[in-house]
Amino acid sequence: MKDRTLLMIPGPIEFEPAVLAALGAPTTSHVAPDFIEAFGQALEKTRKVFLSDDGQPFVLAGSGTLAMDTAVANLIEPGDKALVVNTGFFSDRMALILERYGAQVTHVKAPVGGRPTIEEVAAALKKDRFKVMTITHVDTSTAVIADVKALAQLAQQYGALSIVDGVCSVAGEELRMSEWGVDVALTASQKAISVPPGLALVVAGPRAMQSFKARKTPVMSYYSDWANWLPIMEAYESRKPSYFGTPAVNLVFALNVSLDQILKEGLDARFKRHRALGAAVQAALKSLELDQVPTRAEFAAHTLSAPRYPQGITQADLLPKVQKAGVTLAGGLHPAIKAEYFRIGHMGPTNSGDVLATIGAIETALQQCNYAFTSGAGVAAAQTAYQETILRFL
Numbered sequence: 001m002k003d004r005t006l007l008m009i010p011g012p013i014e015f016e017p018a019v020l021a022a023l024g025a026p027t028t029s030h031v032a033p034d035f036i037e038a039f040g041q042a043l044e045k046t047r048k049v050f051l052s053d054d055g056q057p058f059v060l061a062g063s064g065t066l067a068m069d070t071a072v073a074n075l076i077e078p079g080d081k082a083l084v085v086n087t088g089f090f091s092d093r094m095a096l097i098l099e100r101y102g103a104q105v106t107h108v109k110a111p112v113g114g115r116p117t118i119e120e121v122a123a124a125l126k127k128d129r130f131k132v133m134t135i136t137h138v139d140t141s142t143a144v145i146a147d148v149k150a151l152a153q154l155a156q157q158y159g160a161l162s163i164v165d166g167v168c169s170v171a172g173e174e175l176r177m178s179e180w181g182v183d184v185a186l187t188a189s190q191k192a193i194s195v196p197p198g199l200a201l202v203v204a205g206p207r208a209m210q211s212f213k214a215r216k217t218p219v220m221s222y223y224s225d226w227a228n229w230l231p232i233m234e235a236y237e238s239r240k241p242s243y244f245g246t247p248a249v250n251l252v253f254a255l256n257v258s259l260d261q262i263l264k265e266g267l268d269a270r271f272k273r274h275r276a277l278g279a280a281v282q283a284a285l286k287s288l289e290l291d292q293v294p295t296r297a298e299f300a301a302h303t304l305s306a307p308r309y310p311q312g313i314t315q316a317d318l319l320p321k322v323q324k325a326g327v328t329l330a331g332g333l334h335p336a337i338k339a340e341y342f343r344i345g346h347m348g349p350t351n352s353g354d355v356l357a358t359i360g361a362i363e364t365a366l367q368q369c370n371y372a373f374t375s376g377a378g379v380a381a382a383q384t385a386y387q388e389t390i391l392r393f394l
């Protein structure tokens with residue numbers, strides 16, 4: 001019997017053996033020719049995975065929060081106005097970072113599980129002149145997906161730079177930086193990028209770089225300052241050695257392998273696979289009559305799901321039983337409803353078999369909690385929805 005469970009949380013996720021092998025290879029110098037080549041390739045592939053024609057990639061040692069911090073530190077000067085399209089915990093975190101760097105923050109909010117309408121965001125943009133607008137593509141605390149395409153277009157129309165927190169979306173959800181006019185998108189390695197935790201990835205489009213270059217005050221974080229990192233990223237991409245801070249050598253090798261796998265699958269195929277995984281989980285939850293945090297089907301992300309516990313069943317009742325049945329899931333995160341729901345991650349290398357195993361484990365646990373349902377109904381619904389979406393969509 002294998003003594004590990006299937007890790008189905010919204011990051012870190014399960015990683016491909018080739019990625020883990022790269023991580024375990026002997027560490028080279030950060031200026032060794034093969035590392036320079038791998039880092040250079042990883043930067044080029046990062047641009048491709050973000051679907052950016054002309055963005056500047058920054059790959060730094062750190063988590064997703066560092067990616068958020070970096071974007072804000074380099075684009076905000078004290079007194080700048082920022083609009084936060086707020087869909088949960090990570091939008092709140094973005095606001096805290098903005099405030100830390102001196103921004104005046106306005107929120108457009110929705111009740112938990114909802115998202116502000118395009119009209120509400122447009123009304124806020126009309127009222128004031130904002131330097132940046134931030135969007136959490138998938139808020140991992142609510143599993144709500146934002147309409148980045150429409151929002152980025154709106155930001156552009158009102159002369160605000162759009163910053164997209166894509167930590168739970170890049171390489172899973174459809175995100176087309178150049179085509180949609182997104183100015184900055186960012187993520188972390190341990191989510192759909194499918195590399196163990198430790199890398200922060202940011203791509204800054206031309207307007208964001210112009211805005212950075214026009215700053216009147218210094219960037220208030222020494223480590224994050226693009227003035228320090230831009231020459232390094234440019235050097236590696238032109239296959240030259242360079243140093244500011246030691247790169248996470250093994251993680252960069254692993255990133256290069258994972259980005260290769262992502263590009264080999266193809267982004268359109270990958271977006272579609274995530275849609276199908278999302279559809280499968282949604283269908284299963286519906287057939288098991290479990291409510292979800294997103295208040296409407298079209299608000300539900302495809303990289304994770306957030307089901308509510310049935311009446312009378314708590315996290316302590318359910319999740320340890322799911323774990324015993326072989327699958328690790330995550331508890332709630334949004335402070336307002338933390339005890340009321342749990343989270344299932346289904347991104348990166350996750351396949352339909354993983355989803356069926358997960359739904360099966362949830363059914364086993366529900367049965368042990370004496371929840372009334374038709375055994376196997378969730379698994380059957382997931383299977384049908386996955387196949388239908390894969391055959392039909394795109």
Ligand SMILES: *Cc1c(COP(=O)(O)O)cnc(C)c1O
Pocket residue numbers: 011063064065066090136137138139140165166167168188
């Ligand atoms: C996970 C996550 C973060 C934070 O990333 P860390 O690597 O934990 O710092 C930020 N935003 C979103 C949307 C996330 O899902």
